[in-house]
Amino acid sequence: MKEILSGNEAIARGAYEAGCLVACAYPGTPSTEILENALKYKEINSSWAPNEKVALEVAIGASFGGGRALCTMKHVGVNVAADPLFTLSYTGVRGGLVLVAADDPEMHSSQNEQDSRNYARFAKVPMLEPADSQECKEFTRLAFELSEQYDTPFMLRSSTRISHGKSVVELGERVTDLPLPKLEKNPAKLVMLPGNAKVRHPLVEQMLVDLSKAAATMPFNRMELRDTSIGIITAGICYQYVREVLPNASTLKLGMVHPLPHDLIREFAASVDVLYVIEELDPFIEDQVKAMGITAVGKEIVSLCGELTPGRLRSAFGLPQPAAIAADKMPGRPPNMCPGCPHRGVFFSLNQLKAYVTGDIGCYTLGFMPPLSAMDTCVCMGASIGMATGVTKVVSDEEKKKVVAVIGDSTFLHTGMNGLMDMVYNNSPATVIILDNSITAMTGRQDNPATGFTLMNEPTNAVNIPLLCKALGVKNTRIINPLDLEETKRVIAEEMARPEPSVIITNKPCVLIKRDDVFQKGPAYAVEDDACSGCRACLKIGCPAIEWRPAADGSKKGKAYIDKLLCTGCDVCRQLCKFDAIGSDK
Amino acid sequence: MSNQIKNILLVGVGGQGILLASEILSEAAMLAGFDVKKSEIHGMSQRGGSVVSHVRYGTEVFSPIVPEGEGDVLFGFELMETVRSLPLLKPGGTVVANDLQISPPSVLMGQETYPAALPERIKERFADCLLVDCQKIATDAGNVRAANTVLLGAVSKRLDIAEEFWLKALEKMVPVKALEVNKRAFQMGREL
Numbered sequence: 001m002k003e004i005l006s007g008n009e010a011i012a013r014g015a016y017e018a019g020c021l022v023a024c025a026y027p028g029t030p031s032t033e034i035l036e037n038a039l040k041y042k043e044i045n046s047s048w049a050p051n052e053k054v055a056l057e058v059a060i061g062a063s064f065g066g067g068r069a070l071c072t073m074k075h076v077g078v079n080v081a082a083d084p085l086f087t088l089s090y091t092g093v094r095g096g097l098v099l100v101a102a103d104d105p106e107m108h109s110s111q112n113e114q115d116s117r118n119y120a121r122f123a124k125v126p127m128l129e130p131a132d133s134q135e136c137k138e139f140t141r142l143a144f145e146l147s148e149q150y151d152t153p154f155m156l157r158s159s160t161r162i163s164h165g166k167s168v169v170e171l172g173e174r175v176t177d178l179p180l181p182k183l184e185k186n187p188a189k190l191v192m193l194p195g196n197a198k199v200r201h202p203l204v205e206q207m208l209v210d211l212s213k214a215a216a217t218m219p220f221n222r223m224e225l226r227d228t229s230i231g232i233i234t235a236g237i238c239y240q241y242v243r244e245v246l247p248n249a250s251t252l253k254l255g256m257v258h259p260l261p262h263d264l265i266r267e268f269a270a271s272v273d274v275l276y277v278i279e280e281l282d283p284f285i286e287d288q289v290k291a292m293g294i295t296a297v298g299k300e301i302v303s304l305c306g307e308l309t310p311g312r313l314r315s316a317f318g319l320p321q322p323a324a325i326a327a328d329k330m331p332g333r334p335p336n337m338c339p340g341c342p343h344r345g346v347f348f349s350l351n352q353l354k355a356y357v358t359g360d361i362g363c364y365t366l367g368f369m370p371p372l373s374a375m376d377t378c379v380c381m382g383a384s385i386g387m388a389t390g391v392t393k394v395v396s397d398e399e400k401k402k403v404v405a406v407i408g409d410s411t412f413l414h415t416g417m418n419g420l421m422d423m424v425y426n427n428s429p430a431t432v433i434i435l436d437n438s439i440t441a442m443t444g445r446q447d448n449p450a451t452g453f454t455l456m457n458e459p460t461n462a463v464n465i466p467l468l469c470k471a472l473g474v475k476n477t478r479i480i481n482p483l484d485l486e487e488t489k490r491v492i493a494e495e496m497a498r499p500e501p502s503v504i505i506t507n508k509p510c511v512l513i514k515r516d517d518v519f520q521k522g523p524a525y526a527v528e529d530d531a532c533s534g535c536r537a538c539l540k541i542g543c544p545a546i547e548w549r550p551a552a553d554g555s556k557k558g559k560a561y562i563d564k565l566l567c568t569g570c571d572v573c574r575q576l577c578k579f580d581a582i583g584s585d586k
Numbered sequence: 587m588s589n590q591i592k593n594i595l596l597v598g599v600g601g602q603g604i605l606l607a608s609e610i611l612s613e614a615a616m617l618a619g620f621d622v623k624k625s626e627i628h629g630m631s632q633r634g635g636s637v638v639s640h641v642r643y644g645t646e647v648f649s650p651i652v653p654e655g656e657g658d659v660l661f662g663f664e665l666m667e668t669v670r671s672l673p674l675l676k677p678g679g680t681v682v683a684n685d686l687q688i689s690p691p692s693v694l695m696g697q698e699t700y701p702a703a704l705p706e707r708i709k710e711r712f713a714d715c716l717l718v719d720c721q722k723i724a725t726d727a728g729n730v731r732a733a734n735t736v737l738l739g740a741v742s743k744r745l746d747i748a749e750e751f752w753l754k755a756l757e758k759m760v761p762v763k764a765l766e767v768n769k770r771a772f773q774m775g776r777e778l
C-alpha cells in the first residue's frame with residue numbers, strides 16, 4: 001500500500017516495521033512528530049522524557065533489556081544527550097538502538113545550525129542519512145538491523161526538509177520473529193569502568209573499519225554513472241537538489257555518511273573527470289575525501305551557512321537563473337504570541353520595570369519582539385537561570401536588582417532546575433519567573449512531567465513546581481495570575497528588590513491547550529467607539545486581536561478595534577484603558 | 587529540464603489551514619498516479635507568521651521545494667503574502683488567490699499601513715490571475731470555514747488532475763460532518 005508520509009511519519013513507520021518496542025524523546029522541531037506518530041502504533045511504548053539525556057538513557061535501558069529502541073531529538077538535543085552517547089558507542093547494544101538527530105540548516109526554528117554528522121564521527125557511531133520519506137522508513141528499519149549486527153547504536157540524520165517534507169511511501173509489515181526481551185547479565189560489556197572500556201574501545205575502532213568496507217557494497221551507497229565529465233558525491237536532501245539541477249551529472253549517493261565507504265569513493269573519483277562534494281553546513285564528507293588524497297571541489301562553491309536550495313545550487317555551478325519578477329517590499333510578518341497568551345502581561349511588566357531579562361527558549365522567547373521588547377539574552381534551553389546567577393556575580397549591587405530570569409515549565413524541568421539549585425546554593429540575588437502555562441507550547445503542545453498526562457494520554461503524577469522550588473531551597477516562592485497586570489508588576493517589583501533568590505510562578509494555561517477543563521475562552525471584548533480616545537495604550541501589549549484603525553478622513557486620529565473572532569477575553573487590554581472604553585462584548 | 591513537473595506554491599498566514607489544503611492537493615495528485623513531494627516549514631511560522639508550502643507532482647520529482655522562479659501556480663490565501671511570493675512564480679504563471687487581508691503586527695499597531703492596490707499589482711504582472719472573495723462564497727456554500735476549499739476548487743480547474751481524485755482526497759482528509767459543505771464549496775470554486 002502507498003501513502004504520502006512526512007519524513008517523520010516514515011521514521012515512526014520504519015521503527016514500527018522493525019519491531020521497535022520503545023520510543024522515547026524530548027520534543028524539538030523538526031523532530032517532534034516522530035514520537036507523535038510512533039504513538040499510533042500500540043506495539044510501541046512511546047513516552048516524553050524531561051530532556052534528551054534522559055530520553056537516550058531510557059532507550060539504552062530498553063536496548064540493554066533486549067528490546068529495539070528509538071530515541072529522537074533535534075540537533076541541539078544531541079548536545080544534551082552527548083554524555084551517554086559517547087559511552088554507548090563502547091558498550092554497544094543488545095536490542096537495536098537508533099538515535100534520530102534532526103538538523104535545521106537555515107535555522108527555521110532553532111538557535112544554531114550545528115551539523116550532527118560531526119557527532120557520529122566524534123562519538124564513533126555509524127550514521128545513515130535518508131533523502132526522502134521512503135528512505136526514512138527503509139533506513140530506520142535497516143539501522144535497527146545493522147545496530148544489532150555490528151553491536152553499535154546507529155544514528156539517523158534528518159533535516160527540516162526531510163522531516164517535514166512529504167513523499168510517497170510503500171508500506172511494509174512489522175517483523176514478528178524477534179527474540180523476547182529478557183534480563184541477561186554481561187558486566188564486561190555493559191559496565192564501563194576503565195578496565196572494561198579499554199577492552200571495548202579497540203572493538204569499536206574495528207567495527208568502524210569493518211563497516212566502512214562492507215558499506216562499499218551495501219545498496220544504500222549507490223554509484224550512478226551518467227555523464228562522467230562531472231561527478232558529485234552527495235547525501236540526504238542535497239542529492240535531490242543535485243538531481244534536480246544537474247540531471248545528467250554522475251552521482252555517488254551516500255546513504256551512510258559515517259563511516260564513509262573509502263573503496264567506493266576511490267572508484268567513483270576514478271570514474272569521473274571533475275569531482276564535487278555537495279553538502280549543507282560543514283565540509284564533513286569533503287574533508288575526509290580530501291584527506292584521502294583525492295582532489296574535489298566543495299565549500300569553494302557551496303556556503304557553510306544555511307540550507308541548499310535548487311536556486312543556490314544553480315548559482316554554485318554558474319548556471320543561469322530563470323527570469324522572475326523582483327520582490328516587492330512588504331511589511332514583515334513575524335510570529336507573535338497568541339491572543340490571550342498568559343506570557344504577554346509578564347513581558348509587558350518586565351518592560352515597564354526596565355528589568356535585565358536573561359531569557360530561555362519557548363513561546364515566551366517572542367517576548368523579545370516589539371512592542372514587548374523584554375528579553376536581553378537567549379542561548380540554550382535551561383540557560384536563563386545560570387546566566388542570571390552569573391550576571392549578578394559581576395554587576396553592582398544596584399544593578400543586581402534588575403536581573404530576572406524567565407523560563408517556561410517544560411524548560412525548567414528540562415535543565416532549568418539545575419540552574420535554580422545553583423542559584424540557591426550560591427545565593428544569587430536574582431529573580432526567577434517560571435512561566436507555567438501547563439504545556440510545552442512552542443513545539444506544538446506536548447505534555448511534560450508537570451502537566452499530569454503522559455504522551456500516551458494517560459493521567460499521571462504532575463510535578464508540583466512550587467514544592468520542587470521549596471525543596472531546592474527557595475524561601476520566597478510566589479504564585480501570580482499573569483493576566484492581572486497590577487499584581488504581576490507589583491510582585492515582580494517586590495521580588496526584584498529582595499536581595500536573595502526568589503521564584504515567581506505564573507498560573508494561567510496556554511490558550512491552545514485542547515483539554516476542556518484546562519483553558520476556556522471567555523466572552524470576547526469590544527472597544528466602545530465613543531469612549532476610545534485613540535491614546536494607543538492598549539496597543540502596547542502587541543495583541544494580534546487589537547487593531548489600530550486610522551480615522552476615515554485620513555487624519556492622525558484613529559481608534560482601536562478588537563477582532564471578536566480572535567479575542568479570548570483575557571482582560572489584559574481592559575486594564576490598560578484609562579477611559580473605560582474596553583469591556584466584555586455582551 | 588523538469589517540464590513534466592507541476593510546481594505549486596500555497597502561501598498565507600499561519601493558522602489559515604494552508605497545510606491541510608496542500609495535503610488535499612498532494613493526495614489528489616497521488617491518487618491520479620503522479621509522484622508527489624511537498625515541503626513546508628512548521629514551528630515558528632505557526633504563530634501567525636508567513637507560511638509557504640510547496641507541492642510538486644509529475645512523473646518523478648526530486649527536490650521537494652519548488653526551484654526559485656519555476657512556480658506554475660501560486661495559490662494565495664492572503665493578499666500581502668500572495669504578493670510577497672510572486673517572485674517564486676515563473677513569468678506567465680497562474681495566480682489564484684483569496685481576496686483577503688490579514689494585518690501583520692506592524693499594521694495592527696498603526697506603525698505601517700497595509701499596502702495599497704495589491705490586486706492591481708498582481709494583475710499587472712500576471713495576466714492569468716483569479717482573485718476571489720472566498721469568505722463570501724464559502725458562506726453561501728454553508729460555512730465560512732470552507733473558504734480554502736473554494737480556492738482549492740478554483741485551483742483544481744487549472745491542474746491536470748481529474749475531478750474524481752479531488753473528491754476522493756476531500757473525502758479522505760475532511761471530517762465527515764464538514765464534508766457536504768466542503769464538497770459544495772469545492773464545486774462553487776470550480777465554477778469560478
Ligand SMILES: Cc1ncc(C[n+]2csc(CCOP(=O)(O)OP(=O)(O)O)c2C)c(N)n1
Pocket residue numbers: 026027028029052074076077080361362363364381407408409410411412435437439440441442443
Ligand atoms: C536542547 C533542546 N531541546 C529542544 C528544543 C526545542 N524547544 C524549544 S522551546 C521548547 C519547549 C518550550 O516549552 P516551555 O518551556 O514550557 O515554554 P512554552 O513554549 O510553553 O512557553 C522546546 C522543546 C531546544 N531548543 N533545545
